[in-house]
Structure formats: C-alpha cells, structure tokens
Amino acid sequence: xxxxxxCLLTGFISLDSGLSANESSPYxxxxxxxxxxxDKEFIQSGKTGRIRGNPNGFLKKxxxxxxxxxxxxxxxxxxxxxxxxxxxxxxxxxxxxxxxGINPVFDLYxxxxxxxxxxxxxxxxxxxxxxxHTPTSNSLQICLVKTGETTPLINSLDLRPMRNxxxxxxxxxxxKLFFRRYFSQRKIDLQYPDDVNDRIWNPYFQTDWTQIxxxxxxxxxxxxxxxxxxxxxxxxxxxxxAPLKIEWTAPNPDDQFCFYAHVAEIQDLQANETREFSLxxxxxxxxxxxxxxxxxINTASSRSPQTCHGGKxxxxxxxxxxxxxxxxxxxxxxxxxxxxPQSETDESEVDAIKDIAATYAxxxxxxxxxxxxxxxxRWDGLNCNNTDMSTPPRITSLNLSxxxxxxxxxxxxxxxxxxxxxxxxxxxxxxxxxEFLGYMESLSVINLSGNNLNGSIPQALQKKGLELSxxxxxxxxxxxxxxxxxxxxxxxxxxxxVASAAILIAVLILFLVLRKKKSTILQGLHLLPRSSxxxxxxxxxxxxxxxxxxxxxxxxxxxxxxxxxxFGMVYHGTVNGSEQVAVKVLxxxxxxxxxxxxxxxxxxxxxxxxxxxSLVGYCYEGDHLALIYEFLPNGDLRQHLxxxxxRSVINWSIRLQIALEAAxxxxxxxxxxxxxxxxxxxxxxxxxxxxxxxxxxxxxGLSRAFQGGGESQNPTAVAGTFGYLDPExxxxxxxxxxxxxxxxxxxxxxxxTNQPVINQTSENCHITQWVGFQINGGDIFEIVDPNxxxxxxxxSAWRALELAMSCANPSSSKRPSMSQVIQELxxxxxxxxxxxxxxxxxxxxxxxxxxxxxxxxxxx
Numbered sequence: 001x002x003x004x005x006x007c008l009l010t011g012f013i014s015l016d017s018g019l020s021a022n023e024s025s026p027y028x029x030x031x032x033x034x035x036x037x038x039d040k041e042f043i044q045s046g047k048t049g050r051i052r053g054n055p056n057g058f059l060k061k062x063x064x065x066x067x068x069x070x071x072x073x074x075x076x077x078x079x080x081x082x083x084x085x086x087x088x089x090x091x092x093x094x095x096x097x098x099x100x101g102i103n104p105v106f107d108l109y110x111x112x113x114x115x116x117x118x119x120x121x122x123x124x125x126x127x128x129x130x131x132x133h134t135p136t137s138n139s140l141q142i143c144l145v146k147t148g149e150t151t152p153l154i155n156s157l158d159l160r161p162m163r164n165x166x167x168x169x170x171x172x173x174x175x176k177l178f179f180r181r182y183f184s185q186r187k188i189d190l191q192y193p194d195d196v197n198d199r200i201w202n203p204y205f206q207t208d209w210t211q212i213x214x215x216x217x218x219x220x221x222x223x224x225x226x227x228x229x230x231x232x233x234x235x236x237x238x239x240x241x242a243p244l245k246i247e248w249t250a251p252n253p254d255d256q257f258c259f260y261a262h263v264a265e266i267q268d269l270q271a272n273e274t275r276e277f278s279l280x281x282x283x284x285x286x287x288x289x290x291x292x293x294x295x296x297i298n299t300a301s302s303r304s305p306q307t308c309h310g311g312k313x314x315x316x317x318x319x320x321x322x323x324x325x326x327x328x329x330x331x332x333x334x335x336x337x338x339x340x341p342q343s344e345t346d347e348s349e350v351d352a353i354k355d356i357a358a359t360y361a362x363x364x365x366x367x368x369x370x371x372x373x374x375x376x377x378r379w380d381g382l383n384c385n386n387t388d389m390s391t392p393p394r395i396t397s398l399n400l401s402x403x404x405x406x407x408x409x410x411x412x413x414x415x416x417x418x419x420x421x422x423x424x425x426x427x428x429x430x431x432x433x434x435e436f437l438g439y440m441e442s443l444s445v446i447n448l449s450g451n452n453l454n455g456s457i458p459q460a461l462q463k464k465g466l467e468l469s470x471x472x473x474x475x476x477x478x479x480x481x482x483x484x485x486x487x488x489x490x491x492x493x494x495x496x497x498v499a500s501a502a503i504l505i506a507v508l509i510l511f512l513v514l515r516k517k518k519s520t521i522l523q524g525l526h527l528l529p530r531s532s533x534x535x536x537x538x539x540x541x542x543x544x545x546x547x548x549x550x551x552x553x554x555x556x557x558x559x560x561x562x563x564x565x566x567f568g569m570v571y572h573g574t575v576n577g578s579e580q581v582a583v584k585v586l587x588x589x590x591x592x593x594x595x596x597x598x599x600x601x602x603x604x605x606x607x608x609x610x611x612x613x614s615l616v617g618y619c620y621e622g623d624h625l626a627l628i629y630e631f632l633p634n635g636d637l638r639q640h641l642x643x644x645x646x647r648s649v650i651n652w653s654i655r656l657q658i659a660l661e662a663a664x665x666x667x668x669x670x671x672x673x674x675x676x677x678x679x680x681x682x683x684x685x686x687x688x689x690x691x692x693x694x695x696x697x698x699x700x701g702l703s704r705a706f707q708g709g710g711e712s713q714n715p716t717a718v719a720g721t722f723g724y725l726d727p728e729x730x731x732x733x734x735x736x737x738x739x740x741x742x743x744x745x746x747x748x749x750x751x752x753t754n755q756p757v758i759n760q761t762s763e764n765c766h767i768t769q770w771v772g773f774q775i776n777g778g779d780i781f782e783i784v785d786p787n788x789x790x791x792x793x794x795x796s797a798w799r800a801l802e803l804a805m806s807c808a809n810p811s812s813s814k815r816p817s818m819s820q821v822i823q824e825l826x827x828x829x830x831x832x833x834x835x836x837x838x839x840x841x842x843x844x845x846x847x848x849x850x851x852x853x854x855x856x857x858x859x860x
C-alpha cells in the first residue's frame with residue numbers, strides 16, 4: 001500500500017502565510033482536514049506577523065500573516081500545469097497586526113492583470129477571495145501590489161486543480177466567485193472533504209420557499225462534483241405556481257456574470273405527477289425545460305458571461321404548463337467574469353530572464369511578477385515591446401550596468417531573441433566575449449565596458465551595424481596586432497621556455513592535488529580536450545559532436561520552444577536542411593546537470609533500438625551542453641491522455657500498441673544491453689510518439705547499470721518521479737529491473753484509467769489504491785477512461801488491468817519480467833482485435849498481429 005504524504009504531493013497547494021519555521025508545519029486545519037504548510041518556499045520577500053485581539057473566531061490559517069513593507073509588487077510563484085483549470089483562494093485578515101489600527105487597501109494581481117482590490121475599509125472582518133483560472137504557462141504568479149500608503153498583507157493561499165471539462169473559462173480572463181450556495185435551512189457550510197475540490201458551499205434559504213430533502217444517496221458524478229449533502233436538500237417555492245427566483249445587484253453595471261445550477265429530483269413522484277420547469281436568466285429563456293433526474297445530478301449553465309439589465313440580476317425557474325409540481329433547485333454557483341486584457345510576457349523569455357537572475361544571484365526587490373507588464377510595474381533595467389496587449393510582450397533591452405555581476409556572461413541571454421540593446425558595463429565579468437552574441441539577429445547595441453573580460457573579440461561580433469563597447473577590459477585583445485607572434489629574439493624563447501616549464505610544473509602539481517576533486521567533471525564526464533591521448537568514451541566520436549554555433553544555427557537561435565524539463569529547455573531544430581530534431585539545452589539552474597548529461601550521452605551512443613529515442617548528436621563546448629535527438633512530432637503520451645496542448649485522445653487499440661512498444665524498449669535495456677540497464681524514470685511523459693503514434697522511450701539521464709539476474713548488491717541513491725517510484729526500491733535502495741516493471745505498471749494504469757497518479761483530493765490518493773477500490777465494484781466501465789466511450793473489448797481491458805496491477809505489486813518478487821509483460825500485452829491486443837479471450841490465455845502461434853519486435857545488435 002502506498003502511503004500518501006499530503007505536503008509532498010502534487011495537487012492541493014495550501015499555504016499558511018507567515019507561518020514560521022519553528023511552528024508546526026505542516027498541520028491539519030480543522031474542520032476541513034486539509035493540510036497547510038508554511039509559504040516560505042513560494043515567496044522571497046515580505047515579513048511575518050500575527051493578528052492581535054481575540055483570535056478565537058478565526059481558523060488557524062488566519063492567525064499568522066505575511067506583510068510587505070518593501071517594494072511595490074511582491075509575488076508568490078506556484079508551479080501549475082499549463083492549460084489546466086484551477087481554483088485559487090486567498091484569505092485576508094488585518095487583525096490590527098501592526099497596532100496602527102489603519103485598514104489597508106491594496107490590489108491583488110494574477111500575473112500582469114488585476115484580479116481584485118482588497119479594501120479593509122469595506123471588509124473590516126476580512127475576506128476570502130475565490131477564483132477559477134486556466135494558466136497560460138507552467139507557473140502562476142499571484143502578486144500583492146501596493147497602491148497607496150498602507151501595506152499589503154495575506155494570511156492564506158490555496159490552489160486546487162480541477163477537471164478541464166468543468167467551468168467555461170476563456171483564455172482572456174478568470175471567473176471570480178460571486179456566491180456558491182446550497183439551498184437548506186441548515187446553518188452549516190459544506191467544504192472539504194464533502195467537496196473533493198475544497199470549494200465552500202454556504203447554506204441559503206428564503207422565507208417564501210419550502211424545504212424538501214431525502215436520506216437517500218444522490219449521484220453527484222458529473223464533472224462539477226458538488227457535495228452529495230448539498231444535493232440531498234432543495235428549495236421549491238411555497239406557492240406552487242410561483243417561480244423560484246434569486247436576485248442580486250451587480251457591484252458595477254458593466255459586470256458580467258455566469259451561473260451553474262445543480263438540480264436533482266429527491267422526491268418520489270406519483271404516476272400522475274410531473275416536475276418540469278424552464279430557466280430564465282436576466283429576462284431571457286436559457287432552457288425551455290430542465291431535465292430533472294431521480295437522485296442524479298444535472299447541471300444547467302450559461303453559455304457565456306452576460307451583463308444584467310441596469311445592474312439588476314435575476315435567475316428564475318418557472319414551472320411549465322404541463323408540470324404538476326413547482327420548480328426545484330439544489331445548489332447554484334454564480335461567478336463574475338474578469339477580463340484579462342494584458343497577455344503575459346513570452347514564457348521562454350520569462351524563463352531566460354529568471355535564469356539570468358539566478359546566474360548572477362540578483363535580488364532586486366522589483367524583479368517579481370511579470371517582467372514586462374503592467375508597464376508601471378516593469379522590472380528595473382528592462383524595456384519591452386508591448387504595444388499590442390493581446391500579444392505576449394518580448395524583452396528588447398536589458399540594462400544590468402553597475403549591478404555587481406561576477407562570473408562569465410550568462411548563456412541564457414541568447415534566449416532573449418528579440419533583444420536589441422544589452423548593457424553589462426561596469427561589473428566584474430570575467431572570461432571571454434561569447435560568440436553567441438554575434439548570432440542574435442536583433443541585437444544592435446552591446447556595452448561590455450568596465451569589466452575584466454579576456455581573450456579576443458569573436459569574428460561573429462565584427463560585423464556592420466553592431467555597436468560594440470568594450471573599453472576598460474585590460475585583458476581583452478582589441479586588435480589584430482596583439483594576436484600576431486612577437487619578433488624573434490634570442491632572449492624571448494629562453495624566458496618563454498622557462499616560464500612555460502614553471503607553469504607546466506605548477507599545473508601538474510595543482511592537477512595532482514585537485515585530481516580527486518575534479519574527477520566528477522573530467523573523468524566522470526569523459527569530456528577531455530580532443531588532443532588528449534586518454535581513451536575517452538564519447539568525446540572523440542566526432543560524427544556525433546556539434547559546435548555550439550551549429551546548435552544555434554540548427555535551432556534558428558533557439559527560436560521554437562518544444563518544452564521544458566529538469567535538464568533545461570527543449571527546442572525544435574533542423575539538421576542537414578531537412579531532418580527535424582529536438583535539442584535539449586542544459587540550463588545553469590538545472591537540478592540534474594552534468595551527471596545526467598554524461599549518463600544519457602554515454603548510454604545512447606552505445607545502445608540502439610527502434611523503441612528507444614535516437615541520439616543525433618551532442619554539444620559540449622565550454623559552458624554549453626546540449627543533446628540533439630530525433631524529433632517525434634506527436635509529443636509525449638501524457639499529453640494525449642490529458643488532452644494537453646489540443647492533443648487528440650488515442651483509442652484503446654493504439655494505447656495497447658504504445659504499451660507494447662514501450663515494454664519492448666524496456667526489455668532491451670534489461671536483457672539486450674551489456675551490462676543490463678534500469679531506466680529509473682519510466683512515466684507517460686517519457687514515452688514519445690512519432691507521426692504514426694509509434695512509441696519510443698526517452699530521457700535516460702537517470703539510467704543505471706545493474707547486475708543481471710537480480711537486484712544490485714550495492715545500495716543506489718533513490719531517483720525517479722514520485723508516484724511512479726518503486727516503493728521497495730525506495731525502502732531498500734536496492735535497484736533491479738523490477739523497479740522499472742513497477743513504474744511501467746503505473747504507466748499502464750494511467751493509460752487504462754486516465755486517472756492522476758497522485759490525487760490528494762481523493763481518500764485513495766495513489767492510482768493503485770483508486771483502482772483497487774474500484775475493482776471491488778466489479779464494473780470495468782467505472783475504471784476505464786470514459787473518453788474511450790466504452791469502445792473496447794471488455795476482456796481485453798480486464799486483462800490489461802490485471803497485468804498493470806501485477807506489475808505494480810508492492811513486492812518485486814511477485815511482479816512479472818518485462819518479457820512476460822510483452823507476452824501478456826500481445827495477448828491483450830489479440831483479444832482486442834478478435835474480440836475473444838479465454839481465461840487460460842492464448843498461445844503465441846495463434847497470434848496474427850503486425851508487431852515490430854526487431855532488435856539491432858546488442859550494446860557493447
């Protein structure tokens with residue numbers, strides 16, 4: 001059984017702002033049972049405080065706070081999944097924490113756009129602001145912005161992932177909760193765990209209504225998943241002929257609203273009774289008749305946000321002529337639409353400028369939030385082209401003059417592809433002037449004066465139209481004459497020889513002293529100079545090695561971003577004018593780095609299989625490291641299961657074929673390689689698909705050799721992705737091929753169910769727990785991905801499910817080998833293709849399936 005640690009899992013992010021390190025973190029909030037932790041890892045600024053007076057009326061998460069006396073904009077940065085819907089909640093209580101008794105007023109921003117103004121003059125007891133939003137990048141920036149003399153503050157911040165097929169949220173805006181009600185005379189709010197998405201439902205009832213309820217279970221299993229207790233109660237008008245009406249006044253006449261009405265029939269209707277009603281929204285009929293189902297939810301919603309007549313909003317359910325019973329309503333959500341006029345800065349440029357800040361350890365107080373917009377909050381030293389608000393801004397000027405920079409010129413600068421002016425003057429930069437500056441097409445002004453650069457000016461920078469300033473670098477060669485050999489004199493060779501000998505001796509001594517310390521870089525990497533006589537592994541394979549200038553050329557100066565991983569950014573490129581490639585460039589802030597780079601190149605240069613992604617080449621030139629792979633245009637398997645990036649949903653037979661092909665790649669690593677290899681990071685994101693949806697394993701940076709025929713005798717540092725990680729390997733540090741089998745089982749469960757591997761909102765948080773619970777019900781349709789629309793052979797699905805669960809057995813001795821997995825998958829494919837399957841299995845000679853199982857010669 002997999003134990004779930006709430007604070008470490010993806011999904012819910014629950015932050016108690018200002019919770020100090022010596023306080024209990026994480027802790028379980030009462031009464032919801034949600035785990036809260038300190039916010040200190042999500043924001044780099046602010047001070048902590050505690051509310052005064054009588055705190056007994058507040059939840060624990062409101063007792064502490066973070067306030068921001070410095071800077072105009074201070075931002076939380078949360079990692080999210082681009083394109084996925086999220087509920088965002090932020091809690092604010094002033095509580096006279098500073099003893100001044102002055103109620104603050106400030107703004108809350110989401111990226112470059114205003115969400116709401118927090119005004120404690122109007123909400124003296126505090127407020128909890130709730131939004132629905134779909135991020136357009138993989139990070140979410142929630143910012144508090146000072147607008148006057150008072151200091152912004154925050155007490156709690158929540159992030160909850162939602163299904164993508166729920167609320168209608170446009171890319172150009174967000175939905176702000178106006179109210180979320182269930183209709184009951186009870187005085188109890190419903191929240192987590194009653195609501196698995198941790199939304200809060202407030203009770204509401206009018207005097208001209210009648211309460212009806214049931215003790216029976218109500219099916220709430222549509223995409224919105226309101227609490228079942230909310231659906232067990234409903235309101236009807238006491239006057240059976242009257243409409244059920246809910247009205248409110250918009251704060252501003254131009255405000256736009258949308259609604260989501262949840263209805264379920266909870267009464268036993270007699271044979272002569274009918275309940276039917278229409279829905280009127282702001283005087284317009286939205287639905288002629290609502291389908292009210294017995295003990296089953298149905299949700300009616302507005303197609304798009306609308307303004308209310310004169311700011312007066314009206315929601316009505318009106319009984320039809322043929323209905324014998326009044327209308328009924330169980331729960332209602334109303335949201336105000338917030339238009340986001342300003343596009344966020346181009347994501348690749350945001351990554352680049354953050355990489356630059358990390359390289360130089362810059363700690364500018366205003367380098368938070370979106371770098372370019374809004375214009376009044378733009379980062380110091382930047383200019384951007386943001387004339388069109390609907391187009392992502394690009395950075396056109398970077399001025400870091402007199403900023404205390406040290407080290408070499410940051411490689412991330414080249415990712416600012418629209419940069420026109422660069423000023424790095426009056427710092428302490430060392431090393432050479434990088435050649436990539438000459439390949440940046442838009443760059444016309446470069447100021448490197450007043451540093452300690454050395455070497456010569458690259459030829460690429462000696463071009464017309466480029467204004468280059470390098471004064472004040474005494475070790476930098478500025479002319480051809482300083483590169484010419486000196487005139488021949490007798491004394492010079494002698495002096496030079498003596499000096500050279502002295503330098504050589506010093507270098508040798510230094511080398512011997514530091515040899516052990518540097519072994520990771522020199523010997524471990526096997527990346528020694530080409531002139532070395534040492535028998536290195538891949539550094540001398542010139543056919544596979546590219547210069548960095550060639551990398552820039554093949555990627556058009558790193559123009560098109562395909563994705564981002566722990567190693568760095570991945571760019572699209574072209575080799576030899578036609579062959580498409582994917583180029584993974586090491587980021588200096590990479591959490592993986594040189595060790596994984598070496599491991600991946602070393603493996604892929606000596607192993608070859610049709611089900612492993614091919615390495616076209618690599619670049620190792622100074623600080624520049626890159627891996628060049630074959631390009632697989634259909635992305636990764638995870639995208640096609642989630643629908644991310646407008647990817648198509650793959651059918652059952654193709655899923656089985658993909659599983660088989662991935663298994664063939666793993667089998668080759670386990671028994672075809674000498675020595676055998678364990679991948680260690682098998683997951684859906686590392687299974688890539690070509691134009692015909694043929695699968696290939698990718699990302700071998702964590703791969704390790706092991707002793708064939710069993711587990712490694714030596715402990716191995718645990719590595720992998722949480723959720724896919726073999727619990728036995730995690731517990732014992734003993735690595736074996738069965739660790740990959742476990743991960744493959746989790747991948748297969750994902751392919752079958754399309755459920756998240758880790759779901760903190762569920763009691764059965766790991767996918768194996770969820771499937772185990774569902775298997776007890778015996779209904780395969782409740783387990784298999786509903787996107788498949790039951791278009792699969794049931795026997796094939798059951799057989800694949802049993803295989804996946806056996807692979808994911810907590811005990812490695814009870815897991816099959818990859819060869820056994822392959823045989824079973826072939827039989828699943830036969831079941832699917834023929835629509836027949838028996839419990840004893842099928843003999844391999846009975847198969848008539850077109851499978852590519854070719855294997856090229858074994859690895860050396």
